[in-house]
Amino acid sequence: MTDRAAHMKAIHHVNLAHGMGVDVLRDHVPGVSIGAIHNRQIVRPEGGLAENQAAADLLDAHWNGVFCDPQHLGHYPEIMARDVEPYVQAGDLARICRPTDWMGLNHYGPIYAKADAGTTWGYGWGAPPESANHPEVGWPIFPEVFRDELLTLTRRYKLPVYVTENGCGGGAGSDTPDENGVVDDTHRLAYFREYQQAMLDAVAGGADVRGYFVWALLDNFEWGSGYGPRFGLYHVDFDTQKRTLKNSGKWYREMIKGQRT
Structure with missing residues (x-):
């Protein structure tokens, strides 16, 4: 601009x-x-x-x-x-x-x-900072920032909050099925665990969080980044369209069943 x-x-x-x-x-x-959805990053x-x-x-x-x-x-x-x-x-x-009745938050x-x-x-x-924890992701991972943002929204705008996007990308090398067809995306699984805990900490501190949605269900076209970074819980082979549930997706499936925290 x-x-x-x-x-x-x-x-x-x-x-x-x-x-x-x-x-x-x-x-x-x-x-x-x-409600309106806002992309907010501290x-x-x-x-x-x-x-x-x-x-x-x-x-x-x-x-x-x-x-x-x-x-x-x-x-x-x-x-x-x-x-x-x-x-x-x-x-x-x-x-x-x-x-309005609620706010949506996209946060990474x-x-x-x-x-x-x-x-x-x-x-x-x-x-x-060079020391930021971002293996395979390409950006810093600070779950405490997510916690603070949820608390800020509740206190400043006094509306229920829905997390409408949260997740992390990874390069093709970290999001590719191995010889057994397993996608072991440990970086994403670690991200979800840390950010889910941060959200629970925010709720314990008074944040009015009503819902949480992962970005994204499937690997897809990511704006200016194209098909390079993969955000999905499902790996998509863009040539064959075959879908493979990643390990992070398996963990998330069990977590939302209430069987894992």
Whole structure:
């Protein structure tokens, strides 16, 4: 994004469309349960450096707050309110902030920001710490961040939360059936165990979590990453379309039966 004005206009019009959509559903679907799904990742400054904190704060507002706050609290994050103000007309925030019944959360791990004067907003994508636990996954694994995010949503927005996406990818080498047809994706199984425990810890701390959905059931096309990283509980041979349940899927199947924690 190189045009700040266009960026702000687009954000504001998405929010207006959200509010109008909620009203239309309320008017036409009696008893409907409405929620919006937000992709939220806690933002940390690259290297933990104070010089990157302002960048992290701004990325947090643009990534996490720019839709949640106006849709559920009726205002934009303070750090960016002045940028969007020229495009907000009288009554807009009331049109955006319509009553909803729940929030959806897509969450995978933290993201990092660094100061970059050469970008439109003065921040750029930062690198995670080299010591982060991300074998075969390609991103840092911090289950405590998941726990904290669930608690933050409950406390800040006071709505029930459904985890609508959570999981981890892996390269083809770690998600390929062996000679016995077994897909031993230990990295994903470990991720699920740690993140499930983090969710239980959040619930024990007061987070109002009503449901949890894995991303994804099947290996599939992952946006800009194509067919490279695999997220599924089922391995898919893209040539033959054969499906193979991975070890993480077997564990998850038993866990949701209440037979394993």
